[in-house]
Amino acid sequence: MVDAVFSTVYTAKLEGRIESVQRRKREIQRLHHALKLNRSKLVIALQKDGYSAADALLEIHTTLWKLREVFHFLDFGKSLAAEQMIEQGRDNLHRSQPLGTVLVLNGNRLVVAQALVQAAYTIATGNTSVIVLPSADKWRATIIELQHLYERSKVDAEILQLVVPNSEADYKKSITALLECPFDAVVISDEQALDLTKQSDSHYASQERRLIHAISTAWPCIVTRNADIKQAARDISVAKFIVLSGQSLVSPSVVFVDEFILPEFRAALETAVGEASLAGHQLMSKSPTSFKKDKASSDAVQAFKALGGSITEVQGGDILVGKADWRYLDDYFPLKSFVNGGSQSPRARLLIVPVTSVEAAMSLGAQLIPPQGPSGWYYFCNMPESRYLTNISTEPTYVNGIPLSNHFLPLPFFPIEQVLNQYLKPSPIFNVRQDVSVNSSLFTFPSDLLITTLEAAIEGDTLKPPVQKSGFQVGFFEQGARMGLAHFLAVLLGTTGLGIWWIRSLWTANA
Template sequence: MASDIQTAFEVLRASVTEGRAENVRYRQNELYSLHSALRENPELICDAIAKDYAGSREKAETEFYLAMDAVRISYEKLDFDKALEVEYSVKFGKDNTKRRAALGLVHIRPTRHSRFYSVITPLVAALEAGNCIFVELDRSSPAVDRVLLEILPKALDRDTFHISQERLDEEYLNQVNFFVDENDDELSASAKDSHTPLKGRTVCILDRTGDLELAAKFLSSTQTSSDYTSPYSPDLLLVNEYLKDTFITRCLDFASQVEHSSSAKVATSEELEFQTLLRQAESEGEIITHKRKIGFTIVELKNRSSKLASKKVSGRYLLLLPAAGIVDSVTSQRTSPKFLASYIFAAPAAAKFIGEQITSHATYINQVPPQLLIGPPSPTNHPHVLHPRFTSDMFSTPQPQFIVPPTSLPPPFKLMELALRQLKPTGQRPGHAIGFFEQGILLGLGSTALVVLPLLGWGLFRAVKFGMRYI
């Protein structure tokens, strides 16, 4: 007797072959049905989100809103009349350069963080692109998973969608056309897979020119009970040494004002492991901890060669490393692997320079958007997207069609003449704009000249006056 998984895969593969999900009207109906089903159960969904993550009701409603917004965005992007016009453009003698085709069968393995959003956003993007979908849950979010298992099968066509708590083995993984593993640790992706780097690190730099109050407010807000598990939650903070003490005080002030859930949250194995590393580092005198009665702790690193400086933080901690200035901050991170994201709090000119020197998949200047802390990382083999975290382009492939003949080649006797034509001059004027470093050099030279030239003038005057005595 065939298992449920085997039966589901046979139905899904048959639907892929048939192209059942590729019809635009079908996709519109599926997204409309999904949105309606979710609209009917807001209390049930928000209660489940708050229960699984010991978060506030406001945080649960924020996640619900963003997930619903993702459904709305995908639905509104589907234009039936325009789709028909594009589909039949070749029939009327026009190139179809923007044609895209669905990948086929998409397998989604969501992360535990922001479970509801992490399931809905790739699901609706894959639906919008015309794919058949298999969602695999791992029982790490029992309340949310229970709701998803209850709502989604009723809302979506079982010929093109299946959700299960069974982990797929290689036999079935080899049958999928695209695998979205939000729990993958790798930063690279193969052509077939969409990896989201769960353990990619983030870095934050607070320069002397930055707004200390703004930085303290944003960074403390990332440490709420539902946000600190985000892959985009800041890991390492490089703060100008002149601002360090004030920043620590203000950050703890803001953190104490953040609403915390009364529900206890069970520490994960990763959090327990990180706590062990902290105790070891503290016993060896490598760190200084700053905290109050709340759970959030700032860990000041006394030694930048500490293993903690290159660790992904697990728990409500912010690793702080004092820096002498911009150059010190930049050079200390130049050899680090590509960051998942970097946050820079500095004046625009300084932020531009820092952002160009720190390698990361995305750079946010003077902000940590709240949308960023909800959901999985944006797939690193596609341009970074804030919200929705997944787009239909990630679940489709370009397949352009051309019917209009291209521009004809020149006649043979003209080929060499045209090939050897000189390019137009660039039009660059003599000299160049004064950049960030040039400004510093000129400022330094000017400051030195203000001191040295008067001294030289005074010395020359005294020398001439002294020499005149002997003439």
């Protein structure tokens, strides 16, 4: 089965891609339209698999928003032009998408969003892809409905193949077998898939294969004394403790707070988590914290408390508060796995670090960030501070709010980077707007009002018909038809002009 799946997409790669921007956009429109039409069945399926109605509608709403972002803000024409130049042997060093076959290993988070957004990026960038969904024993109803949605959307099956494992053992077996196939790139969005990839015999066999990780580690957040404390607490609690965001690839694990506002912020955070619970939102697991089951975590917690740290249990997780002492960060590293929770943790854990200044926060944050760096710093501050912070930080920054759209959806890691050799440097071709985010005030609504609001937003979410543009944004035959029509009109206009001039000349001569 695996060989047949790979052969299908590999043959489609050799036979050629969709050569028209209009056709590519139409395929994404079909996905968008199919998701809207089938949202009721998807909501029921997600509820069977453990979602609340509000969370199911929220995931569908943000998925529609992401599809609209792909449709409107990706430079389809520039991508297609680069692909055609490469096919003609004129290699474009500034292209930034892998041309070929891509293996996408989706995890157990946001199944609907990952499957549809990755499919949209596949279509937009002319790749042929195999998307491995999580095992059906965990998401049986949702995956069945997703398969029906793909069928109804009539997306070209030759450029996009779905693999649906029946069990956890089948999931591991399918990934191991697919990794043996010569994919040009592998997109990994789950810790288990990452482990399987590292264990695979083919991991180091192909030096040209690009591994694209979409797994979060540390995402620092800074709250200054001039921030809107209640809004900051609300956004952080939503991004960390509500199930939909807690399952996300990205959520803040460390928050640096000005020690002057620490008591007020801590109280606001606990209140925000409680309000979310009263509003009917599904929080992370309420099971007791099992410190004793993991000796390493237990020792780290004891060391943390010995240095003056405290742990407060809230609905759905734990809040760890350190003291304004840099030395205790040396003991944070064994605590990191406990805070991040790991892929199997039933609880969300948030570490709060008091600091004396934003410079101190950035210095401390640099010690906690992995070598590849974070996706961005999250700042809650006033405008003068935001201008200062964005000037001294080399990473992408989000000021006065966490971009919740990035928490609810997989980041656009696929496919925005070229499969490069060591001598080439990639440059981005797609500038996805990062300043649009889901309004976090939605989460303060009562559950019934939230559902009504989301249903209205989904109903009003539409994509405009694609606009045909000139140049490489149309296919070969469309360009030929345009050129032929242009030549015909030019000849017709020239002949008509000569005829008028000749008739006037005869008229003048006879006169």
